Amino acid sequence: MKDLESLSASQAIKALSKREIKATDLLLSCLDRIGQRENHVKAWTSLGKENALTRAKELDKGAFKGILHGLPIGVKDLYDTYDLPTSYGSPIYANHYPVTDAVSIALIRQAGGIILGKTVTTELASFKSGPTTNPHNSRHTPGGSSSGSAAAVADFMVPLATGSQTAGSMIRPASYCGVVGFKPSLGKVSIAGVKSLSVSLDTLGCFGRTVEDVGLGVAAMSGDHRLAKIETLHNKPRIAICKTSNWSLAHQETATAMAVARHAAERIAKSTVVDLKLPKSCDDITQVHTRIMLSEMSRSFLFERTHHPKKLSLILSKQINDGAAISYEQYAKDLLFAGNAKSSINALFNDEVDLLIAPSATGEAPDLKDGTGDPVFCREWTLLGLPCININVASGPNGLPVGVQLIAGPGKDHFLLSAARAFVHALPDPTLRDQA
Amino acid sequence: MKDLESLSASQAIKALSKREIKATDLLLSCLDRIGQRENHVKAWTSLGKENALTRAKELDKGAFKGILHGLPIGVKDLYDTYDLPTSYGSPIYANHYPVTDAVSIALIRQAGGIILGKTVTTELASFKSGPTTNPHNSRHTPGGSSSGSAAAVADFMVPLATGSQTAGSMIRPASYCGVVGFKPSLGKVSIAGVKSLSVSLDTLGCFGRTVEDVGLGVAAMSGDHRLAKIETLHNKPRIAICKTSNWSLAHQETATAMAVARHAAERIAKSTVVDLKLPKSCDDITQVHTRIMLSEMSRSFLFERTHHPKKLSLILSKQINDGAAISYEQYAKDLLFAGNAKSSINALFNDEVDLLIAPSATGEAPDLKDGTGDPVFCREWTLLGLPCININVASGPNGLPVGVQLIAGPGKDHFLLSAARAFVHALPDPTLRDQA
Incomplete structure (x- = not known):
């Protein structure tokens, strides 16, 4: 007990x-x-x-x-x-x-x-x-x-x-x-x-x-x-690595994590794990996500901004103001972009791949004084509405954990759980396999 | 003053x-x-x-x-x-x-x-x-x-x-x-x-x-x-009448309203106003809407059902129970159906038509004792997420108003307002034109 x-x-x-x-x-x-x-x-x-x-x-x-x-x-x-x-x-x-x-x-x-x-x-x-x-x-x-x-x-x-x-x-x-x-x-x-x-x-x-x-x-x-109840994978999935267009922001430990992940992926994949670049229609998707978020936040927090401006932090007030400065035309254009990007991604998941593996973060957890870290490697997957699971696969210079995210097609939450469990079983370090 | x-x-x-x-x-x-x-x-x-x-x-x-x-x-x-x-x-x-x-x-x-x-x-x-x-x-x-x-x-x-x-x-x-x-x-x-x-x-x-x-x-x-600021229509729109698969539920005054609407539409349309049947993928869409709504309501009102069951009316309790009885498998299937129907409708609005005209209700307002009326003619357009405007065009046996709804493609809210204003101007009865 x-x-x-x-x-x-x-x-x-x-x-x-x-x-x-x-x-x-x-x-x-x-x-x-x-x-x-x-x-x-x-x-x-x-x-x-x-x-x-x-x-x-x-x-x-x-x-x-x-x-x-x-x-x-x-x-x-x-x-x-x-x-x-x-x-x-x-x-x-x-x-x-x-x-x-x-x-x-x-x-x-x-x-x-x-x-x-x-x-x-x-x-x-x-x-x-x-x-x-x-x-x-x-x-x-x-x-x-x-x-x-x-x-x-x-x-x-x-x-x-x-x-x-x-x-x-x-x-x-x-x-x-x-x-x-x-x-x-x-x-x-x-x-x-x-x-x-x-x-x-x-x-x-x-x-x-x-x-x-x-x-x-x-x-x-x-x-x-x-x-x-997670089902065992019926078929081996087609897996691709997507380092994304923000890869230059990844620290060494994130590169290591992606290499470990590739290795585990090879063990469960249908065929060779390929490197994948998102379709052309997804260029700028990180910036598009940021603008849509800020624009909507400026409306979502209008009540707080109007009635309690002094109880908002400076950083949030600035975000709200930045969002309010984005024109509705730009916001509407960004929503259209997001719709087109979703269509491209749907097609990609239909035709080419079942599972993507991408970085979860730029590296291990930053110092407290530097804030809560950069969400840059998550923005595009959130905008695309895809199911994502973080799995811990490595550690950084301070011995802190570093994960990768497994990403499936829209609505494929069941499959993602099955694939994530298989992926964890395939990890080289036995202690990491506890995540299954 | x-x-x-x-x-x-x-x-x-x-x-x-x-x-x-x-x-x-x-x-x-x-x-x-x-x-x-x-x-x-x-x-x-x-x-x-x-x-x-x-x-x-x-x-x-x-x-x-x-x-x-x-x-x-x-x-x-x-x-x-x-x-x-x-x-x-x-x-x-x-x-x-x-x-x-x-x-x-x-x-x-x-x-x-x-x-x-x-x-x-x-x-x-x-x-x-x-x-x-x-x-x-x-x-x-x-x-x-x-x-x-x-x-x-x-x-x-x-x-x-x-x-x-x-x-x-x-x-x-x-x-x-x-x-x-x-x-x-x-x-x-x-x-x-x-x-x-x-x-x-x-x-x-x-x-x-x-x-x-x-x-x-x-x-x-x-x-x-x-x-x-509603813009004047640049081009004459392609208009179709869609009586929907629930047309047998329409009373005489709704038939009259649709005939009046067709007449006004002819005056603003690019070419002959045609009758349109929704794509095959939209069959059963009214029932699909009802099931999705009830299933989601059973979760949305779970708190009320748990904590205040006696303060819910019998009719709402029954709806919540009906929703809870729908399996998640069925609900998931219905959501997929809705996604496919949306794709078909997008294609329809791209290729064939700019504006649909459909009944707003089965007829004029029922007696108070008979409840708030039947939403049957609205369910499919709500599920499809399309912008809709009710315009009053006729009256029923008790002299009560009867409208039709104008429906545009997804996101075409600006166009819908322009088309609706033009449509109102084209109505035969001058008093109805006050709706512009």
Whole structure:
């Protein structure tokens, strides 16, 4: 009964379903771990201990409730929760209690998940850091905006936590913290009840320590419970490496990670793993993503800008102003560009490739003083709405984790989970294979 | 200075911009009208008189603020407003004050619009009626779910009011009440801050008494201020009539409306107006829409179903249960179907036609006791995400208005406004031409 907090979500669920362990004990183990480590990691904005314990006891007594029965879960403080304060990382919303749960949180609870608390997000999921540190080295950032969720899962405080990505807010912190992060296809999880940055881009997902775990999490959040059971790959996939047009920004450790990933990919691929350049229609896609995001943010945060300008950080105010300066003509042109790029990518995934492998971040987690890191390697995949999973494959000069992202065609979330699990099994370092 | 409430939004804005009339006087005229008529029409859930008057006085004293400067606006009570209670038509949310405005409401205020009050929506924008009656005959329904907004605009209580459509919640009440209703392209207006039914379908727009007015409204709500100035058609459009596969449900007055519409279309079309059947891939599209909506509603309203089951009406509880009974496999299949249907429709609009004309509703507004009417003629266009405008062209056996909807290709909101204005000018009955 010791070290229950180190169980993966899938291990815990198996034990919970057989009543080999109690939800209450798992929860207490997680709370112990939080008690030991929170002073260093600072992953949480609030904990709902009493409610969580009550719920755990109910679940221990009652029937098996669903695919997350008895699992303690961290919720990024960008998601509305009716029983925990929800500040969206902004002083504007200090002590705000929403009247409902976000749709995905109601689904998590229905599946038996126990909402243990809210995790730190950067200010309104933008760039201003919260207090969270990287669990592997507290002088480094956990990444953002889903800082607390990635750090809490990496630090064994909870087996699962929710995140959201508008630029690189899940894949990047997953890479920095060395956990599995799953950003499913755009629209797979309802964004209702999550503070909106950019309706064309906001995508919800989760962090876990294994591929199976993030499948479980997104299964519950979306209602697509088929994702809770990962199928073995029927056919070997066509795999390509896509270093992207931003490759010059990659540090040595990211180059190493991509080389390791290529090696593992060769072992599961149908044929030789090729290098792929995105179609011509995708040139400038990183800049297009940035403009669409900023333009939409300037409207999404108009209320805050009007009523609480002094409670916005300088960096966010500047982003909002930059967004407001983009003409609607330019924004409309960028949306058209995005539509055409999506068509090209669909064709690519139909005709040439099943799985892409691309960098998750420029390198290992930067120093805390340098912010939450650069989302540049995630922007295009977010804009294209493709499902992405970060897998940890190497480490950087400071010994911090470095991941790569596996990317599948639009809507191919099931396949991506299967491919990611096979990929992890093919990794050379046996400790990395724990991510399966 | 009399009868200011009868000015269209565009007329009022012209007079306000030249300072020929005062925002305060326009507001007082609207309030007078509401005072006279609200007992019969019951369009409002709350009025923010004091705030609105304060704002009107500020606007009268200050610089010209934007495209809606000084215009009193009704807001469907599905939209969050920080200064007015927001109940989403449900007793669950009685006396709920959101902490922010919906994004589109913040944009309306930024453009100088004055939020006068909240208008009646059916329960959570579904089928259970509110108290609103049809201004033309109080024994009949105004339609739903945007009941209060359509009725308030039709009754000259406000020149503009916001609405939302997931099945037929804007086009149908616009037809029943005899106003212009504009549901722009899916995603044109950010849905952030509006109670979510179905993230794949929810679309925001507005009601006015002229085509120019709804252009103004959606210009402000979306931030695309180009819509505030309707361009003259450069080329004659290719127009087709699409009676849809539900034509057997159309009453005589809808057949008459379509015949009138065809006649007007002939006068502005490039060549003979043809009858068009949707591509084979669109068969069953009405049923597909219904299943996607119900499936998503069952997740969107999971919180209400879990925490407040007794405060949901029987009809809504049944809808939620019906939705929960649809398998995710079926839902996923339906989403794929919708994607393919969208591709076919894109190709159709590229190759064959610029504008479709279709029924807005089965006939004139039903009796109050029979509910808010059937959205059947709107479901497919909502699912396809196409911009639609209701134009009033005929009347039914009880003398109530009957509209048709004009439909353009995806993203062709500007063109649709131009075509709708030309269409209105081509209508035989001069009084109907006031809708331009």
